Amino acid sequence: MLLHDRLKLAGILVGVVFATVLAGQQAGTFLGLLRKNTMFVANAGADIWIMPPSTRQFQAGDTISDAALTRARAVAGVAWAAPLWLGGATIKLPQGGAEQVQLVGIDMSRRAGGPWNLVGGDVSKLALPDAMVFEDAERERLGGLNIGSLREINGHRVRVVGFTWGLLPFGPSYAFASERLAREVLKVEQHRLSYVMVGASAGVAPDALAKRLQRQLANVKVITRESFIRNTVSYVLLRTPIGVTFGSSALFGLLVGLVIVGLTMFSAVVDNVREFGTLKAIGARNGDLALLLVGQAIAVALVGALIGLAIVGRIATAVRSPKLALDLPWPVLATLVVVMILLCVVASLLALSRVRRLEPGLVFRG
Amino acid sequence: MANAVQAIGASKTYGEGRIAVQALKPTDLTIPLGQICFLVGPSGSGKTTLLSLIGCVLRPTAGRVVLFGDAVSERRERDLPDLRLALVGFVFQGHNLIASLSALDNVALPLRLTGTPSLEARQRAAHLLDAVGLGKELARKPAALSGGQKQRVAIARALVGTPPLLLADEPTASLDAAAGRHVVELMVELSRKMRVTPIIVTHDNRIFDLAERIVQLEDGRIVADSLTAAAGGAVGSAT
Ligand SMILES: Nc1ncnc2c1ncn2[C@@H]1O[C@H](COP(=O)(O)OP(=O)(O)OP(=O)(O)O)[C@@H](O)[C@H]1O
Ligand SMILES: [Mg+2]
Numbered sequence: 001m002l003l004h005d006r007l008k009l010a011g012i013l014v015g016v017v018f019a020t021v022l023a024g025q026q027a028g029t030f031l032g033l034l035r036k037n038t039m040f041v042a043n044a045g046a047d048i049w050i051m052p053p054s055t056r057q058f059q060a061g062d063t064i065s066d067a068a069l070t071r072a073r074a075v076a077g078v079a080w081a082a083p084l085w086l087g088g089a090t091i092k093l094p095q096g097g098a099e100q101v102q103l104v105g106i107d108m109s110r111r112a113g114g115p116w117n118l119v120g121g122d123v124s125k126l127a128l129p130d131a132m133v134f135e136d137a138e139r140e141r142l143g144g145l146n147i148g149s150l151r152e153i154n155g156h157r158v159r160v161v162g163f164t165w166g167l168l169p170f171g172p173s174y175a176f177a178s179e180r181l182a183r184e185v186l187k188v189e190q191h192r193l194s195y196v197m198v199g200a201s202a203g204v205a206p207d208a209l210a211k212r213l214q215r216q217l218a219n220v221k222v223i224t225r226e227s228f229i230r231n232t233v234s235y236v237l238l239r240t241p242i243g244v245t246f247g248s249s250a251l252f253g254l255l256v257g258l259v260i261v262g263l264t265m266f267s268a269v270v271d272n273v274r275e276f277g278t279l280k281a282i283g284a285r286n287g288d289l290a291l292l293l294v295g296q297a298i299a300v301a302l303v304g305a306l307i308g309l310a311i312v313g314r315i316a317t318a319v320r321s322p323k324l325a326l327d328l329p330w331p332v333l334a335t336l337v338v339v340m341i342l343l344c345v346v347a348s349l350l351a352l353s354r355v356r357r358l359e360p361g362l363v364f365r366g
Numbered sequence: 367m368a369n370a371v372q373a374i375g376a377s378k379t380y381g382e383g384r385i386a387v388q389a390l391k392p393t394d395l396t397i398p399l400g401q402i403c404f405l406v407g408p409s410g411s412g413k414t415t416l417l418s419l420i421g422c423v424l425r426p427t428a429g430r431v432v433l434f435g436d437a438v439s440e441r442r443e444r445d446l447p448d449l450r451l452a453l454v455g456f457v458f459q460g461h462n463l464i465a466s467l468s469a470l471d472n473v474a475l476p477l478r479l480t481g482t483p484s485l486e487a488r489q490r491a492a493h494l495l496d497a498v499g500l501g502k503e504l505a506r507k508p509a510a511l512s513g514g515q516k517q518r519v520a521i522a523r524a525l526v527g528t529p530p531l532l533l534a535d536e537p538t539a540s541l542d543a544a545a546g547r548h549v550v551e552l553m554v555e556l557s558r559k560m561r562v563t564p565i566i567v568t569h570d571n572r573i574f575d576l577a578e579r580i581v582q583l584e585d586g587r588i589v590a591d592s593l594t595a596a597a598g599g600a601v602g603s604a605t
Contacts (some may be wrong), residue, residue, distance in 0.1 A: 278462040283451025361423050364414045
C-alpha cells in the first residue's frame with residue numbers, strides 16, 4: 001500500500017541504490033588501497049617480522065643490526081630467517097626528470113620477500129650484476145621501461161630483467177634488487193638491514209615464537225605477520241587522512257540515501273493517509289502498521305542493496321587495474337546490505353511517527 | 367430484549383479552553399439487539415460524533431458507553447483498536463478501500479488483522495463477497511469497480527469478521543439514489559441474516575422506510591426518537 005505507487009517506489013529504490021553504490025565504491029576503493037599497503041607483508045611468506053622499534057608500517061626508515069638475523073636463526077622454533085632492505089631511490093628518466101621507487105633488496109639464497117606476480121622476465125636473473133625488477137603498471141611513468149632497458153638509479157646504472165603485476169602500494173611502486181645491489185644503491189651501512197623475516201617451524205605458533213624472539217633480541221620490535229598488517233591498517237586509518245576521506249564520502253552517500261528514502265516514505269504515508277486511517281479505524285494497532293511499514297522498508301532495502309551491489313560489481317570490473325582495484329570481500333557486501341536495511345528502517349521511523357499520530361476518526365470526515 | 371448499545375449521559379467535547387466545541391451534549395440512548403436504527407439530523411448536529419463513541423473510535427468526555435454489557439468507555443485508549451476489531455464493522459461515506467488490494471484482499475483484511483490464516487481469511491472473504499453479489503469480481507481492484515460495487519465490498523469488509531455491530535456513516539452519500547437504496551437494503555438484509563445490529567447515519571429521507579427506528583439529532587442532542595412502521599406498526603416516541 002506504500003509500494004503500489006510506482007514513482008515513490010522508484011524514488012525509494014534510487015535512494016537505496018545511490019547509497020549502496022557510493023558507500024560500496026568508497027569502501028571497496030579504501031579496502032583496495034589498504035590491501036596495497038599490506039600486500040607486501042601479506043605476501044612475503046614470513047610468519048614473523050623483526051624491525052626497528054620506531055616502525056609503524058611497512059616502509060623505509062631506520063635500520064637494525066644484522067646481529068638480529070644471526071641471533072634469530074639460533075632461536076628454537078625458527079625454521080628460517082632472511083634479511084630485507086627497503087629504501088627510497090630516485091630513477092632518472094631518459095626524457096629528463098626523475099621518479100621515486102621503493103627499492104627492495106632481497107637475500108638471493110632464499111629470495112624471501114622477493115618479487116612475485118611476475119608478468120615478464122625472470123627472478124633468477126636478479127642474481128646478475130645491476131639487475132632490477134620493476135612494476136609493470138609503472139613502465140610508462142618510469143620512462144617506457146622494457147626488459148633490457150638501462151636506467152640510472154641513485155647514480156647506478158641498472159638493467160631491467162623483469163616486471164611484477166599489481167605491486168603498487170599507496171606511494172612509490174616497489175622495485176626489486178639483490179642484496180648486493182640494493183645495499184650499494186641505498187648506501188646502507190655495513191652490518192645494517194631494514195627487516196628480518198622469520199619463518200616458524202611446522203607446529204610452532206607464530207605468536208609464541210614472536211614473544212620468544214622479542215625476549216632474546218635487543219633494540220628491535222618483533223611482531224607476527226598479522227599484527228604487522230593490523231598495525232599498518234591502523235596507521236593508515238589513524239595517522240593518514242585516507243580513512244577520513246573515504247569514510248566521509250561513504251557517510252555522505254548513506255546520509256543522502258537516508259534523506260531520500262526517509263522523505264519519500266514520509267510523503268508516501270502522507271499520500272495514503274486515508275488508507276492508514278481506515279486501517280486504524282477497522283482495528284489495526286500501531287504495531288500492525290509499524291510491521292507493515294518496516295516490512296516494506298526492509299523489502300525495498302534488500303532489492304535496492306542488491307541492485308546497488310550489482311552496479312558496484314560492474315564498476316569494480318570496469319575500473320580494475322593494478323593502480324585501482326576495488327576490494328569487496330563478502331563480509332563487506334553483507335555489511336552493506338545490513339546497513340541498507342538499517343538505513344531504510346531508520347528512514348521509515350519518520351513515516352511511522354506520522355502514522356502513529358493518525359486519528360482513526362479522520363476517516364469519517366469527507 | 368438484551369441491549370446492543372447503551373449510552374448513558376455520554377458527551378463529547380473536542381479541544382480545550384476557548385476552542386472547545388461540545389459536539390455532543392450528555393446523551394442517553396439505548397438500542398436493543400438487532401434493531402435497525404438510523405441516525406439523522408442536519409450537518410454538524412453530532413451524528414458522526416455519536417457514532418464514533420459507539421464505535422470505540424473516540425472515548426466520551428463524560429458519561430458511559432456500554433456495548434453488549436461491556437463498559438467500553440472505561441477501557442484504556444490502547445485497547446480500543448482491539449475492541450473495534452472485535453465488536454464493530456464500519457462502512458464509511460467514501461468506500462475507503464485500499465487501492466492496491468483486490469476486492470478479495472480488502473475484505474480479508476480485518477481477518478488478517480486478527481491473525482486468521484491467509485487461506486481461511488480469503489475463503490471467508492470470498493463467501494461474503496458472494497453474499498453482497500460480487501462473487502465474480504473477487505480479483506478486481508477498487509478502481510475497476512463502480513461506486514455501488516465499492517460500497518458493497520466495504521459492507522463485506524465490515525461484516526467478514528462477524529462483528530455484532532455494523533456502523534455506517536452516510537454510506538449513500540457518494541452514490542445515486544438507486545445505488546444508495548440498494549446498498550442500505552443490502553446492509554439491512556445482511557444484518558438481519560447475520561444477527562448484526564446496524565446503526566446507519568443518513569441524510570436521505572427516501573430510505574427512511576428501511577429503518578425500524580429513527581433517532582434525530584440537532585445541535586448535539588437527541589430531539590426526536592421514533593419507531594417506524596417497519597418496527598411492527600407502532601409509530602411514536604421510543605423513549
Ligand atoms: N475533530 C474535531 N475537532 C473539533 N471539532 C469537531 C471535530 N469533529 C467534529 N467537530 C465539530 O463537532 C460538531 C459535530 O460534528 P459531527 O461530525 O459529529 O457532525 P455530523 O452530524 O456528523 O455532521 P455532518 O452531517 O456534516 O457529517 C461540529 O460542529 C463539528 O464542527
Ligand atoms: Mg458526519
